[in-house]
Amino acid sequence: MTHLAAPPLIRPRRFPLLRALLRQPTAVVALAFLTLIVLASLFARQLAPYTPDAFDLPARLSGPTARHLLGADELGRDILSRLLYGGTKALLGILEAVLTAVLVAVPVGILAGYLGGALDRAVSFVTDLVLAIPAIILVLVVLTVFPNNLNAAMIALGLLVAPGFARIIRGVTLPLKEADFVAAARIAGVSEGTIMARHILPGVTRTAIVQASFVAANALLFAVALGFLGLTASPGEAEWGQIVAAAAQQISTQPWLLVPSGGLIALMALALMLLGNALRDATADVGSAAEVARPARGTTGSTPNETRARTAASSPARPADPAALLSVRDLSVVFEQRGQETLIVDHVSFDVHPGETVGLVGESGAGKSVTALAVLRLLASGGRIRGGQVWFEGQDITGLDDRAFDRLRGRALGLISQEPLSSLDPAFTVGSQLGELVGLHDRVSGTRNRERCLELLRQVQIRQPERVLSSFPHELSGGMAQRVAMAMALSGRPRLLIADEPTTALDVTVQKEILGLLRQLQEGTGMSVLIVTHNLGVVADLCDRVLVLYAGQVFEDAAVDELFDRPLNPYTLGLLGANPAHAQPGEPLTVIPGRVPPPGSWPTHCRFAARCAFAAPECTAGPVPLLQPVNQHFSRCVRIDEVFPTAAPGRAPHATATTPAAGHQEAS
């Protein structure tokens, strides 16, 4: 029997972006360098060995010496001191440009993306216009109005880069606007202004930081260029552009002079760019959830609808459950075909606790298998996880490299598929294939290897294990092949077994045996099971919890008894109504009218609305969030109150979402 280690607690991590940034050596070096320059400039008076204009004529045009560490210019002025004193002006200019750009671009980008319409078109027009005119020309115009004024020039620069910056923020706002928690806040009656400030703004912050660092790098080069041309500094002033200009004039007599000033500016620009790149990578590491705003905290005196909507608002961004063996959060999967990506699994979240069996049900094409296979990184070619996290035993395994993940899969994570024969090589005996796995996991050979193989075959209740060991796969019946496949999955002593429709290919009596075996194995080993099935009977028999998927989304997530006693989603009602186990003799079986919309043509509103008997205008008004009307019972339906007055405990649903029809229909 496998003893489960208590999963380590997931400690909430603070400052995830900073942590991700500090894991990158280039970012650490760039940050350290920039901090040094800022501090040195701020404390120039204390640090500089001379005043910026102190002459030392004997030392003129000297290279580095003990008196002048970075050399002296054509008048014998100390280069180090001049660079230190000139830093404040350049850094202030950068700050002005960045602040102007951020203060304009972030609100404008959010407003344009969130409100759309005329404002969006106006921003788009202004952006195109500004991008068509070279920034330097507009800054020169500003400098003719405000001669020699770096502040005016840098504010103008900030205004000029703001439209492009705003366009990026707008792009990040668009998907956030469609997020479930934003829909929930809207349904709860939260004002648009509050939604933008509390839900959208935190979601665009990281993008804004990355962009700001690129603006800073450009602003530095711009400020130096203006100083170099003498447009924002007087000749001989201790200003970085002027220091470079003076050094450039002496290039033939003392080329060294360009090294400190040019080097400093080049290194600073490089550090800012590297920091921007590192921030972008760090943002990607932290995950797409990085762009998901924290939901609003509930307030006292909320109406039930508001409370529900807020509860739901927390669900897409709800943290991984530290008590869960497997915690999937906001998992999205796309398939690419002919260069086009189609969303198949859309922000699916669920937990599997130690020893728990969780069922994934839904009609064909709902995304059940893709969800399960994505957890195991076994997506068919063209499939890709686009977002979300998978936590296993308290560890975020989303970012594990393939080698580390391989060590997990096949050991802690096992799989049995719907086609057992496909997991067996027809060219080798069962003994040879099972023995190979035992050798890999237990590092035993010879008699001990064979003993373990026999033990595994007995564990899956194969009566003549010796004979089966020497059999080839084609000599096995379907049920026998599935038992062998289970023995192979068990050889790594999995803590979680993913069973992808394990009985689909088997006849009814064998199905029962295999399901009974699965239950016994689960109880005997304490492992958890995630089972993909069409069959609600299997769910009722085997599962502790069930997740109803529809068109790539979770429609209902509840404990099994709760789901069967008190379904809170019209789609689940439809599935239950269509279950042949509930058919009355002589009565026609009910079916859900219509078909599941195929991936790529999902509406932005409730995906089930077109087939739902309870559909009302609010169902097609916008995206429908996953609500939590009852503790640990989630449902994606905006009409729970009206359709299921049952949300109050103990009351059964009065209505069915299905229409009568002749014929037979399971969940598929």
Ligand SMILES: Nc1ncnc2c1ncn2[C@@H]1O[C@H](COP(=O)(O)OP(=O)(O)OP(=O)(O)O)[C@@H](O)[C@H]1O
């Ligand atoms: N290899 C693939 N290439 C392209 N699209 C795929 C691929 N595999 C799955 N899909 C898409 O993903 C959708 C969901 O597939 P999935 O196998 O997860 O459905 P399911 O809910 O398990 O249904 P079923 O019970 O019929 O297996 C399919 O309808 C299909 O559009």
